[in-house]
Amino acid sequence: MDTAARQLQAEVNRLQHELQTLKVQYLNDDDELITISEYILKRLEQLNVTSIFGVPGDFNMPFLDFIEDHPTIEWIGNCNELNAAYAADGYARVKEHSIGVVVTTFGVGELSAINGIAGAFSEMVPVLHIVGVPSTTQLKNKPMLHHTLGNGKFDVYTKAAEQVTIAQAMLMNKTQAATEIDRLLTECIVHARPVYLTLPMDLTTEKIPAKRLKVELSRTPPPNDPDVESYVLDEIMELVDDAKQDIIVLVDACAIRHDMRQEVNDLLVTTQFPVYATPMGKTAVSEEHERYGGIYIGSITHPSIKERVENANLILSIGGLKSDFNTGMFTYRIPATHTIELHSDHTLVRHAKFPGIGMKSLLPKLTERLSKYQEGASRIPVPHYKLDVPKESDDKISHAYFWPRVGKFFRKQDVIVAETGTSNFGMMDVPMPEKSVFVSQILYGSIGWATASTLGAALAARDKCLGRTILFTGDGSMELTVQEISTMTHHNLTPILFVLNNKGYNIERHLHGLNRKYNDIVDWKWTSLLTTLGDLEGKMSKSYTVRSKSELNKLLDDEEFASAQKIQLVEVIMDKYDTPRALQAAADLTAKMAAGHL
Amino acid sequence: MDTAARQLQAEVNRLQHELQTLKVQYLNDDDELITISEYILKRLEQLNVTSIFGVPGDFNMPFLDFIEDHPTIEWIGNCNELNAAYAADGYARVKEHSIGVVVTTFGVGELSAINGIAGAFSEMVPVLHIVGVPSTTQLKNKPMLHHTLGNGKFDVYTKAAEQVTIAQAMLMNKTQAATEIDRLLTECIVHARPVYLTLPMDLTTEKIPAKRLKVELSRTPPPNDPDVESYVLDEIMELVDDAKQDIIVLVDACAIRHDMRQEVNDLLVTTQFPVYATPMGKTAVSEEHERYGGIYIGSITHPSIKERVENANLILSIGGLKSDFNTGMFTYRIPATHTIELHSDHTLVRHAKFPGIGMKSLLPKLTERLSKYQEGASRIPVPHYKLDVPKESDDKISHAYFWPRVGKFFRKQDVIVAETGTSNFGMMDVPMPEKSVFVSQILYGSIGWATASTLGAALAARDKCLGRTILFTGDGSMELTVQEISTMTHHNLTPILFVLNNKGYNIERHLHGLNRKYNDIVDWKWTSLLTTLGDLEGKMSKSYTVRSKSELNKLLDDEEFASAQKIQLVEVIMDKYDTPRALQAAADLTAKMAAGHL
Known part of the structure; x- marks a missing residue:
């Protein structure tokens, strides 16, 4: 926010406060x-x-x-x-x-x-x-x-x-x-x-x-200046006209954080614009939405998706957050001249910045004016994004197999928590069912976050009558905050905890020190954790180890397991050096950046 | 440090640095x-x-x-x-x-x-x-x-x-x-x-x-101004003369932290002054030293010790640190007019402060001048401090019994780590063998510190060929940092970990909310921790539960247990509401303070 906007906002806050005091x-x-x-x-x-x-x-x-x-x-x-x-x-x-x-x-x-x-x-x-x-x-x-x-x-x-x-x-x-x-x-x-x-x-x-x-507290963001807002809308419409129906929407983190799901959904229904998401924008828009085309992560993107996003005449970015891991290490190939960015407290139209023009109030007005484009936009095909479980000749659980396979296990309204690192990168490619909630910490990336965060996620899911809470983490990450699984058991929460046992910090190995001992960890008896840390009689929990595709499939297909009536931990034995495609690509880019080649 | 001293110190640092650069x-x-x-x-x-x-x-x-x-x-x-x-x-x-x-x-x-x-x-x-x-x-x-x-x-x-x-x-x-x-x-x-x-x-x-x-780094503190130092020595000697041999030494935290053990020991050998320690000064002086009289904690002190400390004509405090828990909630009854305080960077003679006069250089000179008092001082009797294991009619492990009993288990050169809270207060009264090392975090008091600190303590003890490393902590505290026991196992360390299982935060219960649920914790299978968190085959560790005095005694008397060849965890079942004497007294004082009665 620049100084002018900050001053405006301070004044707005002051007025709101005065109003409330008067009330x-x-x-x-x-x-x-x-x-x-x-x-x-x-x-x-x-x-x-x-x-x-x-x-x-x-x-x-x-x-x-x-x-x-x-x-x-x-x-x-x-x-x-x-x-x-x-x-x-x-x-x-x-x-x-x-x-x-x-x-x-x-x-x-x-x-x-x-x-x-x-x-x-x-x-x-x-x-x-x-x-x-x-x-x-x-x-x-x-x-x-x-x-x-x-x-x-x-x-x-x-x-x-x-x-x-x-x-x-x-x-x-x-x-x-x-x-x-x-x-x-x-x-x-x-x-x-x-x-x-x-x-x-x-x-x-x-x-x-x-x-x-x-007087209840107001969560309304500061209002947009009507004159500037109207000017911005005109500017945007001019670009839209020039784009000849070839417009896509790119949804990112702040669409979720600043409570824009409904407004974005209205836009998509009204315009039928193709929509893509960034890793941090995942599940902001239903991944079953008929115009949803997949995840855009710069040069890490699947080639067909990459082409459709980067070649669009106009990109309407909503709530963009361009961090390294969210953009494929800053490898977006989208020129600013083809971009409109809507943010919580400002708008960018090509190179022009409009401070104080926030998307909460702007987007509904934009949607209204865009309705006439529906017919043209809907003629542009969007191959529906899906990810098949690959056929592999051996029975080892590879990353290439694991992530699409667990994708098939997800249900509507599941809450899926992925640890920063390997699990996050593994999950980027996996389409999720409608109304599922995906939470991850891609920008800050503090390992250990996911296990403890799952406790809060599961409590909120229970409050909101959502589905199962499912955690994906690694052995290295879980060791940081492991004790919180006892709090889950104590409060009768029944998340499913997938722990990838690959003998250490997998993401770190791929970023630096592949064979270094400092990336090894002490192996634990993962399947004893739940009983040791709280389920003393062994009645409230169940733990499993899966070492092969067949064991994994058998477990995922098991109705009792899938019903998640107890807290369950699944130790997934994986190769020490195998890693998800997107993580390998990000690691390669990081190495190139470090060597000054990017 | 006041401004003058800070300036002096800055100049000293600058000169030292210049000297080093020249060298x-x-x-x-x-x-x-x-x-x-x-x-x-x-x-x-x-x-x-x-x-x-x-x-x-x-x-x-x-x-x-x-x-x-x-x-x-x-x-x-x-x-x-x-x-x-x-x-x-x-x-x-x-x-x-x-x-x-x-x-x-x-x-x-x-x-x-x-x-x-x-x-x-x-x-x-x-x-x-x-x-x-x-x-x-x-x-x-x-x-x-x-x-x-x-x-x-x-x-x-x-x-x-x-x-x-x-x-x-x-x-x-x-x-x-x-x-x-x-x-x-x-x-x-x-x-x-x-x-x-x-x-x-x-x-x-x-x-x-x-x-x-x-050029190796210098750990020498800034030198004292010789004129001021000499003046301070004269001032001190005048008070000493007036004290008519009735002088005691009180050793505190900074004697340990600022590496004064040798200088203090020289003082005691030379003068034969009776010596007492504060909780944070514990083991700065050997608790087997013939002139050692016990621990002084203000009004929480055992009455006979309290009287001897507070009635002395002159108290020479070395490295004093007057925090709440270290002083029995600020209940020292020692008038400043009877006190000399030696600190790392200043000296106090009654009410007069001498900035920049540090004890590292002052104390040896003082010792020299005090040698003539030996004969008189040695005539003052100091009942040697000891703590008997009480006879109790039941077999429950009470705090009154437990702490003196484990005291008998300690050996020369043991490293004893006590968690802040119950264990710390329990350990205050327990005399320790010569050359044992006692570490605790009485001022900062962050629960969870002790378990992870034990890892570092055990590594240092191995380096220095000291004896066993023995931890005392509670179930509540251990839950904060439990995973570090796996690092101990991984590095073949063999501490003995006593975990007091009293179903929650014992010290908190006594400070506030005796029956509150928030002071309960989730009970764990303590004796499975070592095998779950690293000793997968169960060969490197051993775990025990003791529920009665007889079980405790049997274990402590067991030579194999005492030899500490493996990492061992002892779950000690104690009453939820029982607590050490010193903790109960501190809690009572805290309540009085809160009510404005102190």
Whole structure:
């Protein structure tokens, strides 16, 4: 966002806040008082939060009392704070129109969680990080408390948090508490980014007026300037006219993160434009949609798809996020002169940037004006994207076989979580059923994220009555956050956990050090994990090892397995050096980039 | 440190650096070149580092190549980065005269480790955090790489690191690399605090002159001003004269962290002053020393010890660190008028502060002048501190029984690691054999620290040919970092891991929420952990559950168990609500403080 847009936005925020304050004042004067803790939980309830993640610590327990006593919000005690942050991230991604919430304790807890919060920032996931901190008196007097650095600097943790959150509020008295909490939550939901709240122990039980709660928080993004918006629409229509019906839509990450699924779907139904997705835009549009043509990843793209995308006369990119792994290592071959980019807070028409013109309000208007192109557009054929399970002569489970094969196992409304790295690259090519949800962390790429995120994803899926939650991760990645499977068992969640056992960090091997020992890991007894970590009697879980295509097929075809009534772990034995096609291609590109050939 | 002292110190650093540079220039001109990676590893070799901890990532693997190929330094691949940082901390604590080293990758890795680094800062442990970052070209051009926040801000992680490290170096070219590395390592060893180094991929193989390496790094703290030092000595001697032989020594954390064991021992031998330790000073002085009187923890102290400490005419405090848990919640009853405090960078004589007068140089001179007091001092009796195993009528393993009982199990040179919380408080009262090493994290208090720290402690103990490494932790704490036991098994380490199974966060229950569900944890099959997480054939480990005093005694008396030839885990079944005496007392004091009664 440039300076002008930032100023505009600040003014919009100010006006919205003034409006809200006024609305509150004109409400019937009702002097109900509630504690600050209850105020926070009420707001979270309004945001449809049903699970809060975290780890107890002496500075947050007074707040945890309120969570434990809350009728509709459940405390999900995690094994550690990083896992809790990842779980909150997974919850927010699947829940949608809600946020993830993680509660940690001063210093030790919040710093343990910070990498999970940074991931939510990078990937645009709305997460509220509440930190239970010492009492306001202690924060002022700064005694040498445990969990401090011993140097009297009590603000170091907040300074660290400022680097990876979009807004912060350090409550120090009850007067400003409600406005601060509301400001923070508004930033969180409007910008889909994490925010940070410190809650001193003594304030948890302080009472404040409840009446503000009667005005719900607004998630509406700042409005577009009507004149500029109209000008932009005209500019776009001119390009569309020139494109002679040969227009495609490319859907990316921010279409999901900024809640544009409905608007994009309306556009596609109205125009019949062919649509493609990027890896991070996967499942933003149904992959069973008749005009859906597959995944575009720059030079890694399947050749026929690549040609159709790159040769289109005009590309309408929605919510683009051009990170290395999302673009095939920056190998897009789409000239800016053929591109319109719609973003949450600006629009690009060829080389011209229009700050402050966001897609939430623009796209529906554009759709309306594009309806007349339907007939022409629908005449352009789009071969429906599919991926066949290859015939291979041996019985080993290769990547070329595995990913298409599990693709056939997926059902409508399944929630599919893929770990960054091998699983992510393996999954890029796999078409998914309608209404399935795909979550992955392609930009930030923190290994270990997927296992803990699955906990949150599964809780959100249960809330929303979605289908099965299915995790794909590797042995190396699962070791980072493995303990969270015990939390899944404890809460009677029944995800299917596929663990690719290939003796180490597969993606790393292909990027550097193929035969290096540092890419090996300690092998575990994967099929004993669920019983060791929580299912003590062995009644709530089932574990399997599959070593061949026939064993894999038998398991995937098994109705009981597929019904996912228990938590299940499947150890998939794979070759140490085999890897998905897209990962091999990305690794080759990375090597060329490092050698200065790209 | 105040401004004057800081300025002095800066000048000292500058002069030392100039001296070193000159020394290098006058060396025979030898134009050997080595890579920056080799330069770093040579310096670490000089600092006696034999293990480096961490997790591979694509930005650090070029450096890991050099570690893997190094003849005397071993790469210890951890399961995750927080564990790696904890392990480096444990290694540095036990190794002494060396440092801990942890290598992570840009963003995702370094932020995962930051809480472990903050712990090392708080507890004054010298740890070098090396972060493998993108190439210098990428750092300048800032493309949207994986592991970034996607906002083009590449300095956010460094800003976070600045909060919790004493010095940072962001290498961007080879010219300054050697001086920067040396500056950083000097800060690390002189101040016993963590430092942060970013190493761009392309610089790992850049060549620089090796000759600087011929001058070893100096760990000598800045010298004291002789005039001021002499004045301080006179001031102290005046108080000593007034004290009429009734002088005690109180040894605390910084005596260990700033390498004062030898100087303190000389003082005690020379003067025969009675000596007491704080919890964080435990084992700085041999607990078998004839003049050792036990642990002082303010009002939590055993009454007879409390009286002897608080009624002494003069208290010579060495390396004091007055944190809440180290002082019985700030309940010292020692007037400043009766106190001399020696610190690493200043001295306090009653109320007078002498900045820049550090104990490393002061104490030997003081010892010399105090020798004449030996005869008088030795006449003051010091009942030798011991802790009997109580007789209890039932067979349940109570805390009152457990801690003294395991105390009898300890041997000379054992390394004993106690988790923050219940185990720490339990261990405070337990006298330890001569030359045993006790490590704990009482100030920072990050649960999970102990398990991963034990990995580093055990490696250092092996290096130094010390005895057994023995961990005491709780079920709640172990769940945070459990995966690191697989790294212990992998490296053929044979610690004994005592896990107190009391169904949750015992210390938290006593601080708040005794019956709250949030203090419960998911129970695990503790005795299956070692085989599930690495000892697949069950030949390298052994696990036990003890449910009664008789089972505990039988195990502790078993010679094979005690010989610690394999890695062993002992699940100790304890009552959910029972807790050590010192913890109960601290919890009561905390409650009083919270209620404003203290």
